[in-house]
Amino acid sequence: MSDLSHLFASNRLWAARVERDHPGFFTSLTAQQNPKYLWIGCSDSRVPANEIIGLMPGEVFVHRNVANLVIHSDLNCLSVIDFAVNELKIQDIIVCGxxxxxxxxAALAPSEGRIFDHWIRHVRDIAKFYRDEIESESTAGGQSRKLCELNVAVQVVHVRESPILHSQSARGVKVHGWIYDLADGLLRDLTPMVDSVRALEPNASVR
Ligand SMILES: [Zn+2]
Structure with missing residues (x-):
């Protein structure tokens, strides 16, 4: 077993620093959490939710998986959304790719038949559906960026169409689509793009 004692040492330093800068911080969080935002993001280690939006523990409720997917039958993600809306009364849900x-x-490359590919199949379906949009980009990098954006837009639609968002308790909840650029550390708002993606769907009414 590897020695992870350095992580405990780092944790003690971090906790001491937070308590020094914010006396009583941990005690105040033991009673309840009151986050204002739900973040649905990618598991990628380079996209840590709290850090990139500058929020402390307790300020953002987080669900992450590979490629920030919201799958209709994923009880893990749906339970997080349910808890966020109905228990924490969160009004802003952010899907961030x-x-x-x-x-x-990986969804733009041939399947390798691994367990991972079953999950990525959801993204592969999006790539097929929006093939013309993606192929309008001439480079592999451009096509990947386009699919990253389309994926965010589709997942926003999935959140908006979930039964949880149609319940009485979800009135006023807004679902935002953002994308983060590893190259400059900045977020961009894709929410206006969601309706245009909806408009590309055959027989779909924009909403
Ligand atoms: Zn990712």
Missing amino acids: HYGCGGVT
Whole structure:
């Protein structure tokens, strides 16, 4: 077994630093959490939710998986959304993808038949559906970036169409689509793009 004692040492330093800068911080969080945002993001280690939006523990409720997917039958993700909306009364849900996403890029390559490919199949379906959009980009990098954006837009639609968002308690909840650029550390708002993606679907009414 590898020695992870350095992580405990790092944790003690971190906790001491937080307590020094914010006296009583941990005690105040033991009673309840009151996050204002739900973040649905990618598992990628380079896209840590709290850090890139500058929020402390307790300020953002987080669900992450490979390629930031919201699958209709994924009880894990749906339970997080349910808890966020109905228990924590969160009003803003952020689906955040990122350029250079390994899960999204893998969906543009042949399947290797691994367990991972079953999950990525959801992204592969998006790539097939929006093939013309993606192939309008001339480079592999451009096509990957386009699919990263389309994937965010589709997952926003999935959140908006989930039964949880149609319940009375979800009135006023907004679902945002963002993308993070590893190259400059900045977020971009893709929410306006969601409706245009919906408009590309045959027989789909924009909403
Ligand atoms: Zn990713």
